[in-house]
Amino acid sequence: MSKHTSFLRFLVLSSVLLSSVSYGSAGITSSFVRSEWPSIDIPLDNEVFAIPKGYNAPEQVHITQGDYDGKAVIISWVTPKESGPNKLQYGTSEKQYNFSAEGTTTNYTFYNYKSGYIHHCLVDGLEIGTGDSAREFWFQTPPKIDPDASYTFGIIGDMGQTYNSLSTLEHYMQSGGQTLLFVGDLSYADRYENNDVGIRWDSWGRFIERSAAYQPWIWTVGNHEIEYMPKMGEVRPFRNYLTRYVTPFAASKSTSPLWYSIRRASAHIIVLSSYSPFVTYTLQWRWLKEELTKVDREKTPWLIVLMHSPLYNSNVKHFMEGESMRAAFESWFVQYKVDLIFAGHVHAYERSYRFSNIHYNVSSGDRYPIFDKSAPVYITVGDGGNQEGLAVSFRDPQPDYAAFREASYGHSTLELKNRTHALYHWNRNDDGKKVPTDSVVFLNQYWASNLQRRRKLKKTNRRIATYL
């Protein structure tokens, strides 16, 4: 079963403007009492980590976007015993794999753990493997870049590999998400020691394959990827992560795989690294400054930013840890009217109103963040289900910027309907069931205000406005 179809485009231009993120309504702290699955990692012999059958069978298959505009994918897999043919066969209809592509192979040691052979291959269609242990996967190409392309993204953070993680992943797979935006902290392998670190990176790779082999996961780096482990002689940051999860950073003229951007359907997605240099003059700062000027809202109306450490968070855990990056980048996010900023890190769910703190300064100005219609909505989804458990204490009183917060596991979905409207849900893991809980219609920060401006103009000056 291999499909390579162009996705249908739905041009749903709604004629009604729904007001959704209006400030003034009191923020909500959900009183939901979750019944939690055990917050322990699933044992390695559980079937979710099963090693596929066959000698040297490819495993840990995952794909990510391979270029700026979604016309390519990077397909990654691991062969455990030997490098084998570093070759990928692919085609556009079942059993007709007329094309092939060659990738790169690498392996590495981490402490005494020896990884399998890690393959990364850039292609635009796929079937993986040859011979007896061939395994077949399929994926759908995204619609062409188009301002009204309808597309559904999922968002997961801080996942790990517990029973809660499994629940989140299964719910996401029922959500209809076509591409996953992963906001950092992948395997939590750094909670282990010595060779178990590498082993738990492998098990996580097999764990997510059920989704990540069939649709792109867009990667953001988190603090659990740093893995500075001097006792084991491992001091180079991000080693396991960088070797296993690659990103198309060069396509967006980035100099590091840790920050980059992609365009997909009607979205321009910017991925930032909380744990790399980002202040004025640094390479990430220079790159972001340049990249924001390249965003074309006429082509990609939805401007979305991903990072691990949230800039706004009212949980007791990690409160104001994102201040350094907020000080560096918030004014740009307001200036460029970013629609949504997704982060993880805090093991709970939180959504903000449109607030900014860009008028604060150390000698005069506003005291606190204030309502700002040009500001992004900040959403924290660090509730993927890892073994560290939930961050259950929210700050009291609830700050004005905090619209909705709840300490449960779950994931989010963002359905871009057209250039003006998007339907958003946070989906709670409720006793193993997926329950859409925080549902919001977002108006596009560029087009919705344009529409409003046009209408106002029409009303007040109908004759002049006829050409609009």
Next chain:
Amino acid sequence: MSKHTSFLRFLVLSSVLLSSVSYGSAGITSSFVRSEWPSIDIPLDNEVFAIPKGYNAPEQVHITQGDYDGKAVIISWVTPKESGPNKLQYGTSEKQYNFSAEGTTTNYTFYNYKSGYIHHCLVDGLEIGTGDSAREFWFQTPPKIDPDASYTFGIIGDMGQTYNSLSTLEHYMQSGGQTLLFVGDLSYADRYENNDVGIRWDSWGRFIERSAAYQPWIWTVGNHEIEYMPKMGEVRPFRNYLTRYVTPFAASKSTSPLWYSIRRASAHIIVLSSYSPFVTYTLQWRWLKEELTKVDREKTPWLIVLMHSPLYNSNVKHFMEGESMRAAFESWFVQYKVDLIFAGHVHAYERSYRFSNIHYNVSSGDRYPIFDKSAPVYITVGDGGNQEGLAVSFRDPQPDYAAFREASYGHSTLELKNRTHALYHWNRNDDGKKVPTDSVVFLNQYWASNLQRRRKLKKTNRRIATYL
């Protein structure tokens, strides 16, 4: 002339506590109108950049501390034509060079520029070179780590190689400084293109040799060291800097030459990198957290921090650019009662009162930085004289935290007298003359408050306090 003497220790325990940095007096913006030397780089054929005579003669000699406690130095030099004997002869009296040491040699290209052979050699005494082109230098070893060791540090930032830079350097050499704390932005070679970048790193090396070969310069990295120059194919940050100026980072268990600490005489000096990762979980953050616990104020009473981008600055230029690092580290600096924080970056002079902003948060708390007797004094000396000129506009009104500010070129000196007192001057370059302008007596943040506590205790409970 080679000396290797142990420095005399002056045990000057003052019996009078001078109150110096009291908040409440109105801050000063000096009305001094400087007459400025031309802010252009000195031409390469000027004698200050003269290439020493003799075939392959060692040039660009500079030394820095080579270990944690000042018992070693790293001696660096360049041989322009060939690597030559990578050997250093040294001794403790003139013409008796009984010892020798071997170093490392490296060279590199930057665009098409080819560097000379750069030698770094770790020793505890010195004379450089052999054969016809041998050149002799000398330096004094610092006093042993001692809480009452008297020692004078100079502080220079943003130096460059203009006529103003030369004036600053000459004045510093008259100041009696024994070790220079350099707070970043060295050569300003990045204002040049192509091969002139490397050439201006070389000329700067010859320029500072008059001081840096005879006493340690302690290095801090600045934004002009980043040198991201994609048009020339040079994209690896800090390349010229890291190759030429080494630091004893491993001695303080740092993993990067860009952040480290040394102890010298009665001071514990922590060097930070404004342009490396520093938020929670990053390697610099972990290192600083650990290093601060190692500071022993009983042995090294004076806790001094160096960085390039200031945390407090009331100049229009670069205002609040240091907010990201302030958000990350300020609470530690207050908790550990850091005495002084020196920075550069802003091309003017500024000294703060003891202020902190650690009670600010985005949902409640104090609005502005407030007087805090546990806070460091922040001093900006980005006025070394580089070709970019002065930052002449200060914010108006003058913020409460700003004690003294003036847009002139100059350098600072800090004379540690004993465990409780230090005499500090900022020395303005005034029509080519050195003029001590902002003179302050600093009380040690650890010992002075201890003394005050003891006195108070004595007064209120004389009987109990007799054992103190």
